[in-house]
Amino acid sequence: MSEEKAKTQGAVQTTGHAWDGDLQEFNNPLPAWWLWAFYGTVLFAVVYWIFYPAWPVGTGYTTGVMNDVTFVDSDGKKMTTHWNTRALLLKEMQEGEEAQLTRKYLDRIDKAGFAEILGDAELMAFTRSYAKGVFGDNCAPCHGAGGTGVIGLFPNLADDDWLWGGTPQDIHQTITHGRYGFMPAFGEALSDQQIDDVADYVLSLSGHDVDGAAAARGQQVFQTEVGGCYYCHTHAATGLKSQGSANLTDRIWTIADVPGARTAEARHAAVRRVIEKGVQRRMPAWSDRLDPAQIKLLTVYVHELGGGQ
Amino acid sequence: MNASDSGAEVLYQARIPIYPRSVKGRFRALKWGILTLAYGVYFLLPWLRWERGVGPDQAILFDLPGRRFYLFDLVVHAQDLFWLAGLLMVGALLLFFVTTIAGRVFCGYFCFQTLWTDVYLLIERLVQGDRVARMRLDRAPWSAGKILRKTATHLLWLLVAFWTGLTFVLYWGNAPDLVAAFFTGKAPFPAYATALFLTATTYVMAGLAREQVCTYMCPYARFQSVMFDADTRIVAYDEKRGEGGRGRHKITRELKTREQRRAAGVGDCIDCGYCVQVCPTGIDIRNGLQVQCITCALCIDACDTIMDSLGWERGLIRYTSQNELAGKKSRVFKPRTLGYGLVLLAAIAALAWSVGHQAPLELAVIQVRQPLFVRLSDGRIQNSYELHLANKTNEPLQVAIMMHGLAGGELDLGKFDSVRLPPQRSLKVLARVRVKPHHRHKGSRAFLFDAIPQEKPEIGMVSAPATFYLPGAEH
Incomplete structure (x- = not known):
């Protein structure tokens, strides 16, 4: 006690140096708790070196002892390695509580048919939460996070119009094998007048106000061998899902931006451009990139987006 | 005090060890009773089994991964967690209310720092003896006996600390499984970390830091003084009686009886120092109200023991108030007390009502905002919503989903129009609503989603508001 008092009351040591004649530096002792905490960290570090990867040695490093992590890698091979957070993450993603729950659901999805999944609210909730990520990683770059696409480029998946069919089987086919959308350019085959007429006729089909005489002339082109539009679009102009x-x-337009046009002339020009230039667009096949379970879940997810058929 | 007395400026002062002496008396007995009750509840509660229809059979279980808190027959879901805020508010208000009336009752009788320190002192006394023996032991040079006694004390402290930490962990998992897993190295890491941390804090706080926690660390100890006034009950020394005209004095041959002492102008305090020796915070209550005093009332027991043995009346140190000591009337209920009391009652009532009226079926609606709306092939507008349904009963519930309040609106849930909710579970359902657009009805329109239980009519329909966004007709 008396020693402690001496340290704190007046008799403080100095470092022994004096600057500018009388400028001295006190040599106060470190607080004991601080010092011991510091020794504690040193001890901790030594223990850490032994049990965890720590020191670089040549081109490698010390890996530590008694810290093996065993996990199954992406090829299904069982791997054992020294402690590292990457292996721990892989292990957690395969064996963790969440991973086990996910696997349980994936098994159920795998065994169920589309009708069964669509009729089960719990499986649909799982699909929505799981496939949202798959969609975001793979589909959203073109179709957008909400699946609304870009008019003229990528179809809107959130509406109820399906170019290639909206049944789960159709959507599954589309995702697995991709699609090649093609409409020939009629700029060479038809005269300017004829193209204008067909454009008017096409607009009249969805109830737009157009010049009746022009639309009637366009109908002739559309419904006969002159233009031959009905080959693909059918006489009723309702399209063919096989094509x-x-x-x-x-009221849905996927190429010509009719909804975005403010005047009758702009609408006409938008449709005319498509007839003149044609359409070529491709959706890649996903069977190489996604596993069957992911494609199945995406199918249900896309089906639910707009309310499929 | 010491610092200023010594004249030199002292920035750091080593703790002066305190050796509280044991005492018997009514307050000590009361405190042992409270301690037994509190320990009984804390240490045994995780082991209490409880029959409930669905879920674990542990009476109190905080299931974090499952996002459920089980409190006997009450199941607290994640969205009910605001009850915790209510509970904390009630706790705070109760503290305010009691403090204005009776001072630091919480500190003296209920605070875990006080309870655990009491147990640690008991261990110390059983192993090393009472105050004088402990002081002698500390002064003695190191010997086999001293090492044995000191080691035993610290090991027992650590054992209590560890059991305290482990018990806390048991509230967060199935206790029997968790204990088995804990000792076979199979428990989750957070269990070990928490148990170890609480072992360390218990050992340090109750074994080593003790009264320093109350004096220097505890915020409650500080802000309770705000609620004090001259009417608050405090443990105080009756200076008038104790000091008389000429101060306190030890019993001597000439100053033995009260008559002798009165005649000599000496007070009733015989300056035996018992009240100082029993104090766990090491203060002398005769110096008046002090910030260190946790009103544990042990000095009352000490003084009463002495007064009883002298045959004088008790109460030289007693629960009183500054006004009473000054000879004035002391009021218990002041506007402030009543104010705290009313707010406290309101908070308790609100919490009780909220817990008592936990909805058996809940429906929440989140509108899908990406995209906010979709134009369909027939020109209609579609909005999508994610409906969050929660069944808080112990039986499965078939719930039909409908909507009302949106003229011309059509609801599409996909391939089902009702869902089966497992007991104590929730489910998210995507709903699409379609409306024919109209130039005059542009913008947002409010409507309601309805969840209608197909069995158990007493639950009734639950509705949740939603908004339909209508962009207006095309150009």
Whole structure:
């Protein structure tokens, strides 16, 4: 006690140096708790070196002892390695509580048919939460996070119009094998007048106000060998899902930006451009990149987006 | 005090060890009773089994991964967690209310720092003896006996600390399984970390830091003084009686009886120092109200023991108030007390009502905002919603989903129009709503989703508000 008092009351040591004649530096002792905590960290570090990867040695490093992590890698091989957070993460993603729950659901999805999944609210909730990530990683770059696509480029998946069919089987086929959407360019085959007429006729199909005489002339081109549009779009102009040809009688436009046009001239020009230049667009096949379970879940997810058929 | 007395400026002062002496008396007995009750509840509660229809059979279980808190027959879901805020508010208000009336009752009788320190002192006394023996032991040079006694004390402290930490962990998992897993190295890491941390804090706080926690660390100890006034009950020394005209004095041959002492102008305090020796915070209550005093009332027991042995009346140190000591009337209920009391009652009532009216079926609606709306092939507008349904009963519930309040609106849930909710579970359902657009009805329109239980009509329909966004007709 008396020693402690001496340290704190007046008799403080100095470092022994004096600057500018009388400028001295006190040599106060470190607080004991601080010092012991510091020794504690040193001890901790030594223990850490023994049990965890720590020191670089040549091109490698010390790996520590008694810290093996065993996990199954992406090829299904069983791997044992020294402690590292990457292996721990892989292990957690395969064996963790969440991973086990996910696997349980995936097994159920695997065994169920589309009708069964669509009729089960719990499986649908799982699909929505799981496939949202798959969709975001793979589909959203073109179709958008909400599946609304870009008019003229990528179809809207959130509406009820399906170019290639909206049944789960159709959607599954589309995702697995991809689609090649093609409409020939009529700029060479038809005269300017004829193209204008067909454009008017196409607009009239979905109830737009157009010049009746022009639309009637356009109908002739559309419904006969002159233009031959009905080959793909059918006489009723409702499209063929085997060709991916658009239904021209509804309110959905995937190439010509009719909804975005503010005047009758702009609408006409938008449709005319498509007839003149044609359409070529491709959706890649995903069977190489996604596993069957992911494709199945994506199918249900896309089906639910807009309310499928 | 010491610092300023010594004249030199002292920035750091080593702790002066305190050796509280044991005492018997009514307050000590009361405190042992409270301690037994509190320990009984804390240490045994995780082991209490409880029959409930669905879920674990542990009476109290905080299931974090499952996002459920089980409290006997009450199941607290994640969305009910605001009850915790209510509970904390009630706790705070109760503290305020009691403090204005009776001072630091919490500190003296209920605080875990006080309870655990009491147990640690008991261990110390059983192993090393009472105050004088402990002081002698500390002064003695190191010997086999001293090492044995000191080691035994610290090991027992650590044992209590460890059991305290482990018990806390048991509230967060199935106790029997968790204990087995804990000692076979199979428990989750957080279990070990928490148990170890609480072992360390218990050992340090109750074994080593003790009264320093109350004096220097505890915020409650500080802000309770705000609620004090001259009417608050405090443990105080009756200076008038104790000091008389000429101060306190030890018993001597000439100053033995009260008559002799009165005649000599000496007070009733015989300056035996018992009240100082029993104090766990090491203060002398005769110096008046002090910040260190946790009103544990042990000095009352000590003084009463002495007064009883002298045959004088008790109460030289007693529960009183500054006003009473000054000879004035002391009021218990002041506007402030009543105010705290009313707010406390309101908080308790609100919490009780909320817990008592936990909805058996809950429905929440989140509108899908990406995209906010979709134009369909027939020109209609579609909005999508994620409906969150929660069944808080112990039986499965078939729930039909409908909507009302949106003229011309059509609801599409996909391939089902009702869902089966397992007991104590929730489910998210995607709902699409379609409306024919109209130039005059542009913008947002409010409507309601309805969840209608197909069995158990007493639950009734639950509705949740939603908004339909209508962008207006095309150009």
